[in-house]
Amino acid sequence: MTEAPVVVAPGPDRAPRPRRGSRVLAIVLVATIAVGAYLWLTTVRWQRTATEWEAKAQGYADEVGSLRMQLDGANSELQAARDQLSTATSRITDLANEKAQLGDENVASQQYLDYQTQVSGAAATVASALGQCVSGQEQLVGYLKEADQYEPADLIRYEKEVNALCADAEDANQALQKELRR
Numbered sequence: 001m002t003e004a005p006v007v008v009a010p011g012p013d014r015a016p017r018p019r020r021g022s023r024v025l026a027i028v029l030v031a032t033i034a035v036g037a038y039l040w041l042t043t044v045r046w047q048r049t050a051t052e053w054e055a056k057a058q059g060y061a062d063e064v065g066s067l068r069m070q071l072d073g074a075n076s077e078l079q080a081a082r083d084q085l086s087t088a089t090s091r092i093t094d095l096a097n098e099k100a101q102l103g104d105e106n107v108a109s110q111q112y113l114d115y116q117t118q119v120s121g122a123a124a125t126v127a128s129a130l131g132q133c134v135s136g137q138e139q140l141v142g143y144l145k146e147a148d149q150y151e152p153a154d155l156i157r158y159e160k161e162v163n164a165l166c167a168d169a170e171d172a173n174q175a176l177q178k179e180l181r182r
Contacts, residue, residue, distance in 0.1 A: 122176045129169030136162035 140162050143150055 119176070119179060122172070122179060126169065126172045126176050129165065129172050133162070133166035133169040136165050 140155075140159055143155055143158065147155060
C-alpha cells in the first residue's frame, strides 16, 4: 500500500508568538511595582525612624532646657555665695583690724599700767628709804643730845650708817625723778 500522501493544510507555520514588546513591558511593569513597593516600605520605615528621632530630639531639648534652668539657679546661688563670702571677708578683716587696734591699745594700756606700777614701787622705795633716813636722823639727834651717855666711836659709826641710809634714799629719789622725766 502505498501511503497516501499527507497533505498539509495551508495555515500558519507555527502558533502565534506573543510580541516581544509586551513581555518587556510586563517585566518593566513588575519591576516598577517592586521598586514602588520597596520605596513605599522604605518611606514608611524612614517616617517611623524620623518620628522616633524627633521624639528623642525633643526629649533631649527638654532635658537641655531643664539643665539650663538648673545651671542658672546654681549660678545665682554661686553669685549669692560669692557676695556673702566677700561681705564676710570684709567684716572679718574689719574685725581683725579692730582687734589689732584694741590689742595695741591693750598693750599700750598694759605698758602704762606696768610703768605706773614700776613708778609706784620706786616711789614706795624712796618713801621707805626717806622714812628710814628721817627716823635715823631723829634717833641720831636724840643720841647727840645725850652724847655723854654713849661712846663717841659708836655715835660716829651710827652717824655714818644714818648718812649711808640718807644717801641711798637720795639715790633712789634721783632715779625716780629721772624715770618720771622719761
